[in-house]
Amino acid sequence: METRSEKRAFLIGRFQPFHKGHLEIVKRILSENDSIIIGIGSAQYSHTVINPFTAGERHLMISRTLEKEHIYNYYLVPIEDVNANSLWVSHVEALTPKFDIVYTNNPLVRRLFMERRYEVRSLPMVNRKEWTGTKIREKMIAGQPWEEDVPDPVVEVIHEIDGISRIRQLSTTDEDITQ
Amino acid sequence: METRSEKRAFLIGRFQPFHKGHLEIVKRILSENDSIIIGIGSAQYSHTVINPFTAGERHLMISRTLEKEHIYNYYLVPIEDVNANSLWVSHVEALTPKFDIVYTNNPLVRRLFMERRYEVRSLPMVNRKEWTGTKIREKMIAGQPWEEDVPDPVVEVIHEIDGISRIRQLSTTDEDITQ
Amino acid sequence: METRSEKRAFLIGRFQPFHKGHLEIVKRILSENDSIIIGIGSAQYSHTVINPFTAGERHLMISRTLEKEHIYNYYLVPIEDVNANSLWVSHVEALTPKFDIVYTNNPLVRRLFMERRYEVRSLPMVNRKEWTGTKIREKMIAGQPWEEDVPDPVVEVIHEIDGISRIRQLSTTDEDITQ
Amino acid sequence: METRSEKRAFLIGRFQPFHKGHLEIVKRILSENDSIIIGIGSAQYSHTVINPFTAGERHLMISRTLEKEHIYNYYLVPIEDVNANSLWVSHVEALTPKFDIVYTNNPLVRRLFMERRYEVRSLPMVNRKEWTGTKIREKMIAGQPWEEDVPDPVVEVIHEIDGISRIRQLSTTDEDITQ
Amino acid sequence: METRSEKRAFLIGRFQPFHKGHLEIVKRILSENDSIIIGIGSAQYSHTVINPFTAGERHLMISRTLEKEHIYNYYLVPIEDVNANSLWVSHVEALTPKFDIVYTNNPLVRRLFMERRYEVRSLPMVNRKEWTGTKIREKMIAGQPWEEDVPDPVVEVIHEIDGISRIRQLSTTDEDITQ
C-alpha cells in the first residue's frame, strides 16, 4: 500500500461572506493541484459586524457555489480559532486531511506553516478593490448593491437566513444603559 | 399539572456598579410582569477599570438594594460571557428559570433573542445623563461625589469592599518594566 | 463606615433535585447564622442521569421552596465547576458575597477551605436513608413515588419542566450504532 | 425570495472508523431526504483506543467513500464536544446548515433535539453484530481481518495513515514509572 | 551563528511525589545527554488522592533534590494537560527549550512523539516494586513509612506543606448529603 500521490492544497479564510474573489482563488489553486481543503476560519464567531455569519451558513454558501460550478474535489472544514499561535498548525492538521502546500498572504499563517516546513505560496491577485469582505459588508449595511460581488448561490443563502437584516441590526450603536 | 401562567421578564447588565437607573428599570419592568430575572453579565470579570467589582460584590449590591425596596419577586443570576454568540441564548436559558420577555437596548442581545423567537422590548428611558456606569466610575476615580447616583445599600457595599481604593489603584498608569 | 457584623454561612450542593434533607439543613444553618449563601454546584451540567436538571431549573426549585417557607435571608448562586482544585475557593469567592463559615461533609471542600483558613463545620444529620439525590433519582426512573421526599414546590417545578420524562429517557441504554 | 423546500437530515457519529453500517445508514437517510449533514462527533479526540483517528482522517474516510458511491448531496462537519449538554444543540446549529430531521438512537441526542422541537427518527437496523466501531477496533488490535467491515476507501485511508500500527501501540499497557 | 550541538533530553512525569526512582532515571538520562528537560505533567491538578500536590509543590521537591545532588543542567517546566492529544506535542514544544530525544514508557507519549519524528527511548529499569507513586501514596494514607522511598528534600517539602494530613483527609469517603 503506497502513500497518496495526489497534490492537495490548503486555503483558509473567514469568508464573511464567500465572494467572487474567493471563488476565483479556489479555481486557480485547483488549476495547480488535485484537490483543495478550504478551512472556514474563526468558525466559532457569528453575529458581529465583522463576523456576521455562522460557520454553518458559510459552509452552505461555499458548498452551494462550488456545486453550481461543478467543482467537487474540495474538503470544507470549519476551524475554530485557538488561543495560542503555537498550537494552530497542529490544530489545523488534526481537523483536515493531509496537505502539501499552503496558500496565504497572511504573515502569521505564512510564518507558522513555514516553521513547520510546509511549502507556502502567495495568493493570486484578483480584483481586490471591490472583492473584500469588509467592503461587501459595508455595502450591506449602507443599503448599497452588493449582490454583484458574490456568487449567485451566496445571494440566495444570505436571503434565506435573513442576513442583511442581521448585519444591519448588529451595526446600530449600542445605547444600552445596562452595559 | 399545567404550565405556569406567571409572566417573567429577563434583564441583563454588567451593573458596574448597580445604580439608580438600574433600580428604576427594574421597578418599571416589574410593573409590567410578575417577576424579573436579573442577569449579572460578564460575571467572570473583575479588578479592571471597566469591570471593577466581582460578580459576588454585584450580587450583594443588587440584593441588598432590592431588599430595602421590599422587592422580592426577582431571580439574581451571574452569567459568565461565552466565547461564541451563537451559544449565548442557550447559555442564558440553562442558567435561568424560563422567561417570556427580554428587555434590552443592546443590538446584539436583541438580535440573538429575536432569532430564538423571544419577545424583545426596549428599556424605558431614565436619566441617562448622570446614571451610566461609565460616568459613575469616572467620578469614583476623579474623587468626585458619586454616592447620589447609586442606591444607599450600594454605597455601603462599595465601602465595605474598599471599592474606591480598588478602582483608583487600577486606573493608575502601568509603568512596569517587566511587561 | 464599618465592615459588616452579619454572620454569613456558605453551603454548596448539586441539588439534583433539592429535597427535604436540603431544606432541613438550610433551616438549621440559618438558626446559627444571619444569612446563607447557597451555591448550586456543577452548574454547567444537565441532561444526564446524575445531573438531570439545569442550574436554572434548580434555581427555581430552591427559590420557590424558600419563598413558601418565608425564608428570605439567602443568596442563591450557580457555581460552575473549575478544572483545577487549586482555583476553586477563589472561584467561589468571586461569585459570592463574603462569608465566614463553610458547612460541608465533603472532604475535598473541607480541605480546600481549611487551607484558606476558613472555619468549616460538619452538616447536621438528617434522614439520610431516604433523602439523597441518588435514591430520589432512582425512584423517578423506576416509577416509584418520589414526591414525598421533596418540598411541594419542587414537585411543581419538576412537572412543569417535564422532568420525569427527561430522566427516564436519559436512563435508557444507548444502542446507537454511530457511537 | 423564499425559504428552501429541500428536506435536510442530520446524522452524528464518531465514525471510529466509518464502516459499512454507517454507509448503509447514510444511503437509507438519503432515500428519505434531499440531503444529509454528517456530523463527525468528538472531533477533538484522537490517538486513544476508543478514538484512534483524527477528525481530518475521518473526514477523508467519509468523503472518499461517498465519492466512490457517487453520493454528493451531503455536508460533512467536524463537531467538537462541548462541556455542557444544554449548549450542544446550539453548538451543532451554529456549525451546520439548517436541517429538519435528526436521525439517532442515542437517548441524550434524542432528548436534546426533542426539547428544541426537532423531529427525531430512529436509525434503521443494519447488521449490528459485525458492524460496530468497538468490534472493528478490537479486530484491528487482535490482528484479525477487519477490512471486510469497512468500505474499500476506508481501508486505503487507514493504511495511508499507518492506522493499524497506531491503534495497536496505543492498546499496549502503560508501565510508565513516571505516571 | 550556528545551531546548538548540546544534546537535550525530555522526560515527563506527574511526580506525585518525586521519588528515588525518578531521581535515578534523571541521573541515567543525564549520563547520556548534556541536559534534561523535566516536564511536570498534569500541572493543573492537585488536592486529589491521585494528584495530591500542586505543580509548585512538585517544582520545589524536584529542584531542592537536584540542588542537593549538585545537578544543575536541567530545565523544570510545569505542563498542563491539553484536551486534545493531537495538540499535545506542540503544547510541549511551546513550553520547553528544543530537545532531541524523548524518554518514556508511556505508549501514548511514545506514539505522539514518534508521529512527530522524534527519537524515543525507553526508560531504564529501576526498583519498580517499591518506587511507584501509587504505592508511596498508599503508604502515606495507611500511615506506613514512606520516607525511605523519596529523597530527603522531598520528605522536607511534604512536611512543610502538611502533605500527609492533606492526602489522608482527601482519602476519606465522601458522605456529603449535598452531593
Added chain:
Amino acid sequence: METRSEKRAFLIGRFQPFHKGHLEIVKRILSENDSIIIGIGSAQYSHTVINPFTAGERHLMISRTLEKEHIYNYYLVPIEDVNANSLWVSHVEALTPKFDIVYTNNPLVRRLFMERRYEVRSLPMVNRKEWTGTKIREKMIAGQPWEEDVPDPVVEVIHEIDGISRIRQLSTTDEDITQ
C-alpha cells in the same frame, strides 16, 4: 519539622525578550532575598509582534543568562494568563513554591496580591529609556542594533531560533484577501 525561614520573592514579566534591565532587577531582588521565583507571564502567547517568543524560548534565554552569571537560587515558572483576574493569584500560587514578597510596578498585579495580604514592593529603577521590551522589539524590526540591550546568551538564543526573521515577518502588513 519546622516551616522554612528562607525569604523568597516573586517577580513576573513577559520577558519579550529578557533584557539587561530584567537581569539588573533580578540581581537587586536577590540582594534582598534568599531566592527568587521568576514567572514567565502570558506563557501561552507567541508569534505576534508583542509576544514574539514562546515560553520555552524565554525559559532558555533566562536560564542561560543566569547560569552565565552563576546565579542558581531561582525558580523559573511559565504562567499562562487566566481569563478572570479573581483567579490569578491562586493560579500563581498553584504553579509556584510559596513566596513572601511580590515585586511589581503593575497596578493590577499589585492590587491583586495586596487583596490577598501579600507584601508588595516596587521594582528598582533601572535604565528605562533603552531597556524596555517595546523599544528592543522595535529595533529588531527596524534593523537597528539591539544586541547591546540584552545579555549575550539572549543574543545567542534569538539567533538560534531565527528570532529576528520571525519578528520582522510578523510585523508586515496583512493583505490577505481571505481575511
